[in-house]
Amino acid sequence: MIILGIDTSCDDTCISVLEVKNKKFNFISNIISSQVKLHAKYGGVYPFLAKREHQKNLPVVLKKALKQTKLALNKSQGVDYIAVTVGPGLEPCLWQGINFAKDLAEKLKKSLISINHIEAHILANFVGEKSQIPSAKSQLFPAICLVVSGGHTQLILMRGIGKYKLIGETRDDAAGECFDKVARILGLGYPGGPIVAKMATKLKIKNEKLKINLPRPMIYQKNYDFSFSGLKTAVLYKVKSEKPRLRQGYGGQGKAKSEKYKRAMCAEVQQAIIDVLIHKTLRAAKDFRVKSIILGGGVAANDELRKQFRENIKRELPNTRYLIPDTKYCTDNAAMVAVTAHFHQKKATKKIEEIKADANLKI
Numbered sequence: 001m002i003i004l005g006i007d008t009s010c011d012d013t014c015i016s017v018l019e020v021k022n023k024k025f026n027f028i029s030n031i032i033s034s035q036v037k038l039h040a041k042y043g044g045v046y047p048f049l050a051k052r053e054h055q056k057n058l059p060v061v062l063k064k065a066l067k068q069t070k071l072a073l074n075k076s077q078g079v080d081y082i083a084v085t086v087g088p089g090l091e092p093c094l095w096q097g098i099n100f101a102k103d104l105a106e107k108l109k110k111s112l113i114s115i116n117h118i119e120a121h122i123l124a125n126f127v128g129e130k131s132q133i134p135s136a137k138s139q140l141f142p143a144i145c146l147v148v149s150g151g152h153t154q155l156i157l158m159r160g161i162g163k164y165k166l167i168g169e170t171r172d173d174a175a176g177e178c179f180d181k182v183a184r185i186l187g188l189g190y191p192g193g194p195i196v197a198k199m200a201t202k203l204k205i206k207n208e209k210l211k212i213n214l215p216r217p218m219i220y221q222k223n224y225d226f227s228f229s230g231l232k233t234a235v236l237y238k239v240k241s242e243k244p245r246l247r248q249g250y251g252g253q254g255k256a257k258s259e260k261y262k263r264a265m266c267a268e269v270q271q272a273i274i275d276v277l278i279h280k281t282l283r284a285a286k287d288f289r290v291k292s293i294i295l296g297g298g299v300a301a302n303d304e305l306r307k308q309f310r311e312n313i314k315r316e317l318p319n320t321r322y323l324i325p326d327t328k329y330c331t332d333n334a335a336m337v338a339v340t341a342h343f344h345q346k347k348a349t350k351k352i353e354e355i356k357a358d359a360n361l362k363i
Helices: 036-040 047-069 091-108 117-126 175-185 192-201 229-247 253-287 303-316 335-343
Strands: 002-007 012-021 024-034 081-087 111-116 143-148 153-160 163-169 292-296 321-323
Touching: 002 091, 002 111, 002 335, 012 047, 012 335, 024 047, 024 335, 036 047, 047 091, 081 091, 081 117, 081 335, 091 111, 111 117, 111 335, 117 143, 117 153, 117 292, 117 335, 143 253, 153 253, 163 253, 175 192, 175 229, 175 253, 192 253, 192 303, 229 253, 253 292, 253 303, 292 303, 303 321
Parallel strands: 002 081, 081 111, 143 292, 292 321
Antiparallel strands: 002 012, 012 024, 143 153, 153 163
16 A cells, blocks of 8 residues: 655645555655745744745655655556645645645545644654554553644643543643744744754853753643743843843953853753653653653654653653654654554545645644
């Protein structure tokens, strides 16, 4: 069986071709066309600009994907299903992918499978050379899933493929959004997550004058919700209060102080976010007595987050399995869309007019 996956939920144009054979996933193509450089000068994604780029990129990306697979798309052979992300995401962007998928499905007389982007981030854990397709009797479930990205920070109780219960989410900014806003405050550029992480690793000298303490919002509240807006505001106030001191110095001294301060701030912001994510996730795992902790989403590519999750699970929940996707499958991609479609073949439909974008789609 061959599935063509399409994702245009945000600013990446993604198409993947998946072959399912002998109970294994074999990706014969996985193309991602990024718009990061285009949106970087604005400090964030502009939906209608991203929509225009998707419209331009989709035929090009499809051509590249087919060239890699050596597939000839026609009615009698090629793909068996076409899968497309319908939400959540930026609505103008979602519609570009959906309309493109509909056109393909109509021309090829193939069925369409609509995909939830959050579920796809969870099932990205089954993409890769070492991954295996989980069976109905899998020892993975129940599991606690943390989906953490630029637009989402959610805790989900998973009792099996397609069996989800949202138990906690952010009340304001998502973790990835907080990284972006902090990077903007510090004048570091976009996207913020990778830049903040890189700056944090450069902090080598523990200078007491630069020691920074930030809040860990909602960390001890008796719920599974998150809030990162206050953390961003705390950074803003601290940076404003420190500016006069950072300007002091002679020659390049002021600039050097400023760079050290930025590194210290990035390290503390990153640690504050990690502390909250780990504490809430592990508490949920203990409360629900789960067999696995599963991570997904762009922020899950953060090396420090991955490492500290592994260490804390090993120490506090040694009998709990820890699943996290390969870093290249954490950010948006169509491989996870195609994998998700494999588990939802019963949802396949030729009534393409029924498939619509839902920017606020829940799991």
